[in-house]
Amino acid sequence: MRRIPVLATALAAWVLVGPAVDPAQAAAPTPKPSASASPPGPLLSITVDDGRTEVSAGDELTYRLTVRNLGATTVADIKVSQSMPTGLTLVSADRGGKARDGAVTWATDLKVGQESTFTTVARVGETPKDLLRLATVACATAKGGTKPLVCATHSDLLPAGAVAPAAEDTGTSWLWSAGAAAALLIIGLGAFVLRHRNRRRRVAPAHAYPASRPTESTDRMAGAVSVD
Numbered sequence: 001m002r003r004i005p006v007l008a009t010a011l012a013a014w015v016l017v018g019p020a021v022d023p024a025q026a027a028a029p030t031p032k033p034s035a036s037a038s039p040p041g042p043l044l045s046i047t048v049d050d051g052r053t054e055v056s057a058g059d060e061l062t063y064r065l066t067v068r069n070l071g072a073t074t075v076a077d078i079k080v081s082q083s084m085p086t087g088l089t090l091v092s093a094d095r096g097g098k099a100r101d102g103a104v105t106w107a108t109d110l111k112v113g114q115e116s117t118f119t120t121v122a123r124v125g126e127t128p129k130d131l132l133r134l135a136t137v138a139c140a141t142a143k144g145g146t147k148p149l150v151c152a153t154h155s156d157l158l159p160a161g162a163v164a165p166a167a168e169d170t171g172t173s174w175l176w177s178a179g180a181a182a183a184l185l186i187i188g189l190g191a192f193v194l195r196h197r198n199r200r201r202r203v204a205p206a207h208a209y210p211a212s213r214p215t216e217s218t219d220r221m222a223g224a225v226s227v228d
Helices: 003-017 023-027 157-204 214-222
Strands: 045-047 058-069 075-083 086-095 096-101 101-108 115-124 134-143 150-157
Touching: 003 075, 045 134, 045 150, 058 075, 058 101, 058 134, 075 115, 086 101, 101 115, 134 214
Parallel strands: none
Antiparallel strands: 045 058, 058 115, 075 101, 075 134, 086 115, 096 101, 134 150
């Protein structure tokens, strides 16, 4: 009969205290599920060039665009575009390029490390007289994207740009000439004033001279008429 109170006491203590817990397990935080890393986006490069640095009206330019996949996955349905600015008229585009809204566009797929080249021929027309350079921009955009992943530009010097440095040099030379003339005028004026002052110093006033001494003949006459 005495065992019943002892068992009841032990059972109550186990319920209140709970089962024994390892201190190391109690201190360790509960691990949380890690968020899965998002896959990296496409990594592309693009270049555009026509092999020239200066152009004028009537010239035909051949542009070469090169797009390369630098990423670790294949990129499908890439939109490649080249702008046709004012003064540049498209003549032809290879690989089914379509001209629309002042630009030529293509679509291509690129495997890892693969590159694609596109070619356009454009003619230079009349450009604004104050336009110094004729520039075109090439971009590559991923499928469904609104912003380009990468862009490149190329520009050629126009006749107005070639004349501008000469006009600027002429203006600078005129300023230098005017400054040199002013400096010479100031130096000459200073020399004139200094010379005039020196002349004035050389001509002393009459009262500055000492009284004239009596001559020898005057002394003799004075001695002759003198009375001892």
